[in-house]
Amino acid sequence: MDDISKSGITKKVIEMSNTWRGVSDIHKQTLTALIGVFNKLSYIDEENKIVDVRCIYGGPERAIARINAENNIILPVISVVPKARENSEDRRKFSPVLQNNTYWSHTKQRAVRLVNLAPKAMNLNYEVNVWGKYLSNVNQLTEQCRRIFNPAMTLETPLHDQTQAFLTKEENGYQVKLGDSDDRVIVKKFLVKVETYIPTPMFMITSTGEIEEFHGEIKIDTEL
Secondary structure, three states, rough: HHEEEEHHHHHHHHHHOOOOOOOOOOHHHHHHHHHHOOOOOOEEEOOOOOOEEEEEEOOHHHHHHHHHHOOOOOOOOOEEEEEEEEEEOOOOOOOOOOEEEEEEOOOOOOEEEEEEEEEEEEEEEEEEEEEEHEEEEEEEEHHHHHOOOOOOOEEEEOOOOOOEEEEEEEEEEEEEEOOOOOOOEEEEEEEEEEEEEEEOOOOEEOOOOEEEEOOOOOOOOOOO
């Protein structure tokens, strides 16, 4: 492809991307993947049995409400809630640069060429709370939470194979009161940063040189 045709394709992709009104599920996918990781933790009880721990969605207020309202939530439990999102300046890419992918089309029975603008680098922040009645249980889960970030935790979503998550802050445990009762639980808080990319729309270059919006799904290539 010569410079003129490449320039023309880039211009067309920029125009089509600017008018694209679709959205990705990257925020939902990342949250689901994160909950899935913490949903695999467990602790050893006083009878030396391994007990699985449930991970739920929601901040402290919502978590307390669920613990009070749902009889099937047994402590300890872990909750995850999204916090502020921010641009990642050190990972950002020059957006007008085209990225190329190939995709095997079962309909066309051949490989097709896909192009898109560089995805937007973002840091998604989350608060992870470990709730428990007993300090020994909370300490066991705290140790496991620290261990899975070594130094990063790799998340896999439908759009990203190697999303990196980092433990950025750990706060000392504190006690909170449950609802109207006198019951109190211990809470340990972790702050997690997920380094990911918001995808840009993909377009297919046809055999005749036309550019069409692509409606399939492939992993996002974050390398230029």
